[in-house]
Amino acid sequence: MNVEKNVPATRPRVMSGMRPTGRLHLGHLIGTLTNWVRLSETSDAFFEVADLHAFTTGFERPEAIREAREDVVLDWIAAGLDPERSVFFLQSAIPEISELHVILSMITPVAWLQRVPTYKDQIEALGGEIATYGFLGYPLLQLCDIAVFRADTVPVGKDQLSHLEFGREVVRRFNNLYGETLVEPQALLSEFPAVPGTDGRKMSKSYGNAIEIADDEATTTKKVRSYITDPLKIRRNDPGRPEICPVFALHHLSNAARVPEIREACASGALGCVSCKTELAETLNAYLRPARERRAAIDRTRIAQILHDGNERAREVANATMRDVKRALHLID
Ligand code: SF4
Helix, strand or coil: CCCCCCCCCCCCEEEEEECCCCCCEHHHHHHHHHHHHHHHHHCEEEEEECHHHHHHHHCCCHHHHHHHHHHHHHHHHHHCCCCCCCEEEEHHHCHHHHHHHHHHHCCCCHHHHHCCHHHHHHHHHCCCCCCCHHHHCHHHHHHHHHHCCCCCEEEECHHHHHHHHHHHHHHHHHHHHHCCCCCCCEEEECCCCCCECCCCCECCHHHCCCCECCCCHHHHHHHHHCCCCCCCCCCCCCCCCHHHCHHHHHHHHHCHHHHHHHHHHHHHCCCCHHHHHHHHHHHHHHHHHHHHHHHHHCCCCHHHHHHHHHHHHHHHHHHHHHHHHHHHCCCCC
16 A cells, blocks of 8 residues: 555545444444455555544543454454555544644534534434533544545445535535645445344444354354344244344345245244254354454454554554645645
């Protein structure tokens, strides 16, 4: 990757990140991480451990954020990302991001932030519990993560499109005021099948319903056994409704070839939930085995070095952008 010169990349420059809030799970692997691996093969990719963003909701537990940083990197490598090929860095180690945040906050109308739908939704969902300045400014800090690297491509889900649109508006405002300096990032819409957790809701660390990449096989099997199924299938031979069963949804992910037979056997009552789950546990463990083996093979002491190297590469690019930003603002010659 050519990050030495802050010239427009000949390949797309991709930027994405994750908040270190705990170990990653099957939902991350099937959705985001598999996509990142693909993108890292054809782009100059910057992957951020967004530890400052983690303070938005986790500011009372800084030790937990610190601890989770390492797990995130381990899980990225387990998923097949290569820190030699892509830049892994820590948000808090790139002060240029925070610097750009201060500068852009001067030209960002508060109303633009207040109308980002996720802000309104979260305020309603949390009953106003997160009422900090940082929470309101979250999409602006996200833009700075992207803009400081002049990334032109950002993989996003539909629910995050509004964040990116807001960010593009801020970039346009900056460029109109001070001349073409920042790159307007484009969304790369990336939609994935929702991965259900043990309770049938979307798999999420905060719901306590996740199968983690780092789980061992016995733990995975135990979690698969605890999955809710069709509540009307009480006895083994009762006909089931696979279309409403999260176990069946997971068969699509790790056992696709058997899906038609399982559908039929469940619906006719020939297949019991215990056997169905046993088969799922086996296929899921087989699916996760390569990632788990890669994870187990990583020497944890290497993580600090990986982040140190990535931080240096990232800072070089960020620093060059900030020189241009400051020149545009007449802060430096
Ligand atoms: S047999 Fe399988 S798909 Fe059918 S309800 Fe039971 S666990 Fe779900």
